[in-house]
Amino acid sequence: MHLSSFNQKEKNGGYRLKSYIIDAVAFLAYLSDRLPAKADEIFKLAENKQVNLLLPSIALGETLYTIYKGKEIFGNEIPFEKIDLIFQILEEEDIIKLTDLDINAWRIFNGLNISELHDRMIVSSFHQNKASAILTKDTKITEKIPVIWD
Numbered sequence: 001m002h003l004s005s006f007n008q009k010e011k012n013g014g015y016r017l018k019s020y021i022i023d024a025v026a027f028l029a030y031l032s033d034r035l036p037a038k039a040d041e042i043f044k045l046a047e048n049k050q051v052n053l054l055l056p057s058i059a060l061g062e063t064l065y066t067i068y069k070g071k072e073i074f075g076n077e078i079p080f081e082k083i084d085l086i087f088q089i090l091e092e093e094d095i096i097k098l099t100d101l102d103i104n105a106w107r108i109f110n111g112l113n114i115s116e117l118h119d120r121m122i123v124s125s126f127h128q129n130k131a132s133a134i135l136t137k138d139t140k141i142t143e144k145i146p147v148i149w150d
Contacts (some may be wrong), residue, residue: 005134018132019052021125022147023095024062024118025073027055030084031063034074036150039135045114046095053135054099056125058118064139116140 020042022030029035030043046053047116060066067078090098101109101121104129114120119140125147126134141147 015062017052019054019129021122021131021134022053022055023122023134023136024059024131025137027063028061028066028073031078032073032076038148038150042135053096054107054129057100058121062118
């Protein structure tokens with residue numbers, strides 16, 4: 001994929017990097033090196049600073065909770081020690097940036113017809129950040145907006 005296909009031209013003639021929202025499953029797959037090809041390609045672009053990856057706080061909470069509970073993701077249990085790595089990745093903000101909902105996103109949240117709280121918050125983050133897609137395999141989200149996974 002060419003860089004220009006991931007950038008959006010701004011009114012001032014400059015370019016803004018496209019942003020992608022990461023859900024908990026995508027973040028857990030990244031941490032356990034189990035991302036499918038298309039999602040992995042987006043993470044590689046972020047590592048090369050060609051796109052922005054945004055992790056909603058709710059997805060971070062789901063990720064940590066999954067690790068605390070010792071749940072498997074794609075057949076792998078993520079070791080508790082990876083939590084320090086998660087915080088380091090987010091503190092550096094080089095690859096993944098943590099994002100929270102502002103009041104306008106909460107208004108979007110209010111108008112969505114999605115039953116799950118966390119899915120509603122992730123889709124609200126998508127709209128708030130004018131993201132290009134959500135990295136997820138969640139079929140409840142895939143019905144509503146563009147997603148990248150396989």
